[in-house]
Amino acid sequence: MNSQLTYEELSGLMRSSAGVRVEQATLERDPETPFAEYGLDSLGLLGIIGELENRRGTSIAGDVDGCRTPHAFVDAVNASLAKGA
Amino acid sequence: MSGRTVITGIGVVAPNGIGADAFWKATKEGVSVLDTIGRDGFDGLPLRIAGQVREFDATAMVEERYVVQTDRFTHFAMAAADLALAQSGPPAPGGSPLDVAVVTAAGSGGGEFGQRELQKLWGRGSRHVGPYQSIAWFYAASTGQISIRGGFKGPCGVVASDEAGGLDALAHARRSLLRGTRAVVVGAAEAPLAPYSGVCQLGYEELSLVPDADRAYLPFTTSARGFAPAEGGAMFVVEDEQNAADRGATARAVVAGHAATFTGASRWAESREGLARAIRGALGDARLAPSDVDVVFADALGTPWADRAEALALRDALGPHASRVPVTAPKTGTGRAYCGAPLLDTAAAVLALEHDTVPPTPHVHEVCHDIDLVTERSRPAELRTALVLSRGLMGSNAALVVTTP
Secondary structure (H helix, E strand, O other): OOOOOOHHHHHHHHHHHHOOOOOHHHHHHOOOOOHHHHOOOHHHHHHHHHHHHHHHOOOOOOOHHHOOOHHHHHHHHHHHHHHHO | OOOOEEEEEEEEEEOOEEOHHHHHHHHHOOOOOOEEOOOOOOOOOOOOEEEOOOOOOHHHHOOHHHHHHOOHHHHHHHHHHHHHHHHHOOOOOOOOHHHEEEEEEOOOOOHHHHHHHHHHHHHHOHHHOOOOHHHHOOOOHHHHHHHHHHOOOOOOEEEOOOOOHHHHHHHHHHHHHHOOOOEEEEEEEEOOOOHHHHHHHOOOOOEOOOOOOOOOOOOOOOOOOOEOEEOEEEEEEEEEHHHHHHOOOOOOEEEEEEEEEEOOOOOHHHHHHHHHHHHHHHHHHHOOOHHHOOEEEOOOOOOHHHHHHHHHHHHHHHHHHHHOOEEEOHHHHOOEOOOHHHHHHHHHHHHHHHHOEEOOOOOOOOOOOOOEEOOOOOEEOOOOEEEEEEEOOOOEEEEEEEEOO
16 A cells, blocks of 8 residues: 655655755645745646656556645545555 | 947856856966866766866755756856846846846757756656656756746747857847847856767767867867867846946947858868858948957867868958957867857957956967967957857857947
């Protein structure tokens, strides 16, 4: 079974894949702030999804690349991972 | 609108210095920074000597997101643009984002980023290639990222016309100003010293493979064996003279004339006519006579045929003045940074005009052509008009005239 995506991992991925630095605590405190406000663009989100797929060894289904906020993204990714499991 | 294009900011990221002041000090003193390429992956390559921007720390000059998302050539261009803008001040105060444009020239693109992603592709598989590869390698990347970062939404462009495209970019910017754009951030920076880029250059017969920094790049001498490549470049803020005056910005020089020609890849004998026509065209554009030229920044490719063609082109275009006017090629101390090279020469030309000093041509001692090449040390001279020449390996030729304001 694949482990769920946490805000801690997302914070790390935003930094390593796109160079956008947002603390885990910030994401947890305000998960509705759109990625765009942090300067994370659609290519950045694609890179994060690609890296997650490599880490989990499975494709992530659904409209995850259309998610605009960390909350929506974490929920959509975890829903896909749960289905896959 | 005055119709005169002036330079109000100069940003340099060069092997011999970051920032116009450091660059000019090293250039004026004839310091050479050519040396053995120290990068991983060069051990097995026959290319040994280049000009590297060793002092550059991308993380200190560019935000982390751009460090991750863009290539080294874009890091250079962004840093140079910042330096130029810091000097010029905001070029369109109170204006709209559409008032400022960005134009760059590019010759080699994002080789280092591309190599890293290609290594992932063949080493680990296509799922490991990051999406920023789609834009980071691209010739237009620096223009796009400078535009996004600075909010410059005027008519942006990229000139991909060989090394001489560096001068063509300035001409393109000048045309934008004549159409009403208030200011253009313009220039080029290249980063062709990743191993992948090094291998690509091995196909150029003009590339010097001489492994000794003192002998690798000796244009206009009987020891000419080609050119040493380099990374780096320069960005400028250019604007209409009236715009500069209205906002109280200092005009450092006038971009007075330009012309470009094309004579075919590596056809150096033919470049004589191409270069001569470009010189005549640029002088005509500037409404100046051959005798008005006070200093020439030569292309100085460094192969016997190309050097001969350039010396003869000067004779063809300038007449007897060609043997009197001081000629210099400071790039023998830094290498040729492809599209960045003629812009570094333009920066040096503006600084030379400001200091009434012709910088020397490092490493070169005995000249075998009928030109007055300034060697050994800089030469004081009253300078009002500089001619900058550039040729590309693919056959482009260009000439630019810059004058004191």
